[in-house]
Amino acid sequence: MLKRSTNFASKIKGIVSFKENTAIVIPISKGDERSYFIKGKNLTGIRAGDLVDCLITRKQLRHVKIIKVLRKNILKKPLNHISLYEKGIPNIFSDKSMRECEKIELPSTFNDHKDFTHLPFITVDPQDAKDHDDAIYAIKGINGVDNFCFKVYVAIADVSFFVKENSEIDFEARDRGNSTYLPNLCIPMLPEKLSFNFCSLLEGEIRPCLVVEIAIDEVGKKIFHTFHRAIIKNIKALTYEDVEIFRHEKIVKTLPYSQSLTDLWDLYDLLLKEKKDRSPLQLDFPERVISADVDDNVLDITNVKKNNSNQLVEELMILANISAAETIKKCGMGNLFRIHPTPSNEKIETFRNIRGAGACITKNGNKITSVHLNEFVNSAKGVDEREIYKQEIIKLLEQARYSTKNDGHFGLNLKSYTHFTSPIRRYADIIIHRLIINFTINQHSMTNSKKSINLGEICDHISFTERRSSEAERDTTRRYLAKYIRNRIGQNFEGKIIGFIRKVIFIKIDYLDAEGVIVLKRGQNDSIYFDKDRQRFLHKHSSEEFNIGSRIPVTLIKANELNGSLTFRYNH
The missing domain is CATH 2.40.50.140 (Nucleic acid-binding proteins)
Known part of the structure; x- marks a missing residue:
C-alpha cells in the first residue's frame, strides 16, 4: 500500500506580513485563518502588504514559497482591488486598444440605420448608472384597427457599429467577457469613451441602436417581433424611482413620454399575467448596496428590494432576449444560447430529503420544474422557513452558462433564451447583435461567419469570465462587510x-x-x-x-x- 504524502503541492494567495522578523503570508481565501511561513532564499523586493501567489511546499508545517507578486502594496489600495488581482481580472486597457479607440468618431449621419428619432424613447436605470444600453417605448393598439393590443419597442445600443469584429477593442472585450461590478468600483468591458459616451443612450443624444419591435396580444402573449437597425433619441433619462412615482402619483401627464409611460404600465399588467402562467422561479433576493467614502471607509450597508419599475424593465428585457433567441434559432445561425440546465438527478435526490420538498417533485420519476419549486416556497410557514427553502433551492440549482446547444432555461422556464440587451457590458450580446444584423437585416449567408469565430470556445470563455466576476463581487462584498462590522x-x-x-x-x-x-x-x-x-x-x-x-x-x-x-x- 502506498503511503499518501502529506507534503503535496497546492497554491494559496495572500498578503505578506512580518511577525518578529519572520516573513509570513496571511491567506485571503475564506476559511483559511492561519498564516503560512515564507521559505526560500530569494525574498529580495518582497515587502509587507504585497499580494502574492504562493506554492505550499509543506502543508502540515504551513511552509510556502512565493512564485509571483500579484500586486505591490495592495493594502494601500481600496479593499475592492484585492479581488481584481486575486481573480486576475484585467483592469487596464492595452495601448493598442486605446489608440484604436481614440480614432473612433461619432458620425453625423447613419446611412444604414432607419430613423426612429420621432419615437419618444426613455431610459430607466439606477440613480448612479453611467452606461445606458437600453431604451423603451410603447403604444397601445386601437380596437378594430390594429391586430395587437400593445406594441413595445426595445432599443439596445448598437455596440457592433463601433466595435468591429477582430479589432483590438473587440479582442480585449472578448478577453474580459463582461464588465465587472464590485462595491464602489466598475471595471468596464469597453473603454469609457464607448461605455459611457458613444455607445451609451444619453439623454438628448442621437445614438445607433438595434431595435426589436414586439406586438403583444390581450393576454400578454407575444404575437410577432421584428428587428430594425435604427437611430433613436433618448428624450428622458429616468430612474426607477421616477417611473415608480409616475405610476402611483399620476403626475406630469403633458410630457412627451407621458402616454408611452402610461402604456408601458398597462402593458406591464398584461406581462405579469403571462409571467404567472409561465411561472419562472421566484426567489427575489434583495440587492446589497455598500456605500464607502473616498478613504474606503464603509458608510452604510443596505438591502434593496426590487420595486415594480425594476420588474417592468426586467420583463421587457426578457421579452427582447426571447425574441433574439427565437430569431437566431429560426434562421439557423451560429447559435449562442443562455442556458440554465435542469437540476441533476443527484441534486434532486438530496433535495427530496428536505422536509416538505418531496411533495414538489412529481411522481413521474425525478422530474422537477420551476412551477414545483415556487409551490414549495409558497408552502413555507412564516418568513424564516421561506428563506430556508430559498437557500435549499439555491443549492439544488445548476449554474447558468452560455452554450451553442439550446438546452433551455430552467429558472425562467423557457425553451430558448439568449442575451441581447446589454452589449456594453456583456460580450455574448455583441455576438448576438452581429448575428442578427448579418442574417436578418443585411441578409448575408452564414458561410463566412463560422470561419471568423469559434462559438464553442467563446461560450466556455465568457461563462468563465462571468463566474470570475461573480466570485469577485461576492468576495469583495464579504470583505467590506467584515470591515464594516469589525468595530463591533x-x-x-x-x-x-x-x-x-x-x-x-x-x-x-x-x-x-x-x-x-x-x-x-x-x-x-x-x-x-x-x-x-x-x-x-x-x-x-x-x-x-x-x-x-x-x-x-x-x-x-x-x-x-x-x-x-x-x-x-x-x-x-
Whole structure:
C-alpha cells in the first residue's frame, strides 16, 4: 500500500506580513485563518502588504514559497482591488486598444440605420448608472384597427457599429467577457469613451441602436417581433424611482413620454399575467448596496428590494432576449444560447430529503420544474422557513452558462433564451447583435461567419469570465462587510442557523445579510453539541434543540476583512 504524502503541492494567495522578523503570508481565501511561513532564499523586493501567489511546499508545517507578486502594496489600495488581482481580472486597457479607440468618431449621419428619432424613447436605470444600453417605448393598439393590443419597442445600443469584429477593442472585450461590478468600483468591458459616451443612450443624444419591435396580444402573449437597425433619441433619462412615482402619483401627464409611460404600465399588467402562467422561479433576493467614502471607509450597508419599475424593465428585457433567441434559432445561425440546465438527478435526490420538498417533485420519476419549486416556497410557514427553502433551492440549482446547444432555461422556464440587451457590458450580446444584423437585416449567408469565430470556445470563455466576476463581487462584498462590522467585536447579535457540519455552525445576521461561523472547540461553546443520529445540535443542560432556522444569541469574536470571514461564539 502506498503511503499518501502529506507534503503535496497546492497554491494559496495572500498578503505578506512580518511577525518578529519572520516573513509570513496571511491567506485571503475564506476559511483559511492561519498564516503560512515564507521559505526560500530569494525574498529580495518582497515587502509587507504585497499580494502574492504562493506554492505550499509543506502543508502540515504551513511552509510556502512565493512564485509571483500579484500586486505591490495592495493594502494601500481600496479593499475592492484585492479581488481584481486575486481573480486576475484585467483592469487596464492595452495601448493598442486605446489608440484604436481614440480614432473612433461619432458620425453625423447613419446611412444604414432607419430613423426612429420621432419615437419618444426613455431610459430607466439606477440613480448612479453611467452606461445606458437600453431604451423603451410603447403604444397601445386601437380596437378594430390594429391586430395587437400593445406594441413595445426595445432599443439596445448598437455596440457592433463601433466595435468591429477582430479589432483590438473587440479582442480585449472578448478577453474580459463582461464588465465587472464590485462595491464602489466598475471595471468596464469597453473603454469609457464607448461605455459611457458613444455607445451609451444619453439623454438628448442621437445614438445607433438595434431595435426589436414586439406586438403583444390581450393576454400578454407575444404575437410577432421584428428587428430594425435604427437611430433613436433618448428624450428622458429616468430612474426607477421616477417611473415608480409616475405610476402611483399620476403626475406630469403633458410630457412627451407621458402616454408611452402610461402604456408601458398597462402593458406591464398584461406581462405579469403571462409571467404567472409561465411561472419562472421566484426567489427575489434583495440587492446589497455598500456605500464607502473616498478613504474606503464603509458608510452604510443596505438591502434593496426590487420595486415594480425594476420588474417592468426586467420583463421587457426578457421579452427582447426571447425574441433574439427565437430569431437566431429560426434562421439557423451560429447559435449562442443562455442556458440554465435542469437540476441533476443527484441534486434532486438530496433535495427530496428536505422536509416538505418531496411533495414538489412529481411522481413521474425525478422530474422537477420551476412551477414545483415556487409551490414549495409558497408552502413555507412564516418568513424564516421561506428563506430556508430559498437557500435549499439555491443549492439544488445548476449554474447558468452560455452554450451553442439550446438546452433551455430552467429558472425562467423557457425553451430558448439568449442575451441581447446589454452589449456594453456583456460580450455574448455583441455576438448576438452581429448575428442578427448579418442574417436578418443585411441578409448575408452564414458561410463566412463560422470561419471568423469559434462559438464553442467563446461560450466556455465568457461563462468563465462571468463566474470570475461573480466570485469577485461576492468576495469583495464579504470583505467590506467584515470591515464594516469589525468595530463591533465583542458585541452581541441574534444569529439564525443556516447550516451546519459536525464542528461548525453557519449563521446569518439578518439585518446585515452577513454570514459567519461558530467553530465548536474543546473548552469553547461546550454547552452545545452535535447529535449525529438526529442531525441537529442539542443543549447539554436543557432539552433545547437547534436546527436550521433556529435563532440563537451570539457574540462577534473576529472579523477578517482580508478574506471576509466572520467568527462568532454562542452565548448560552
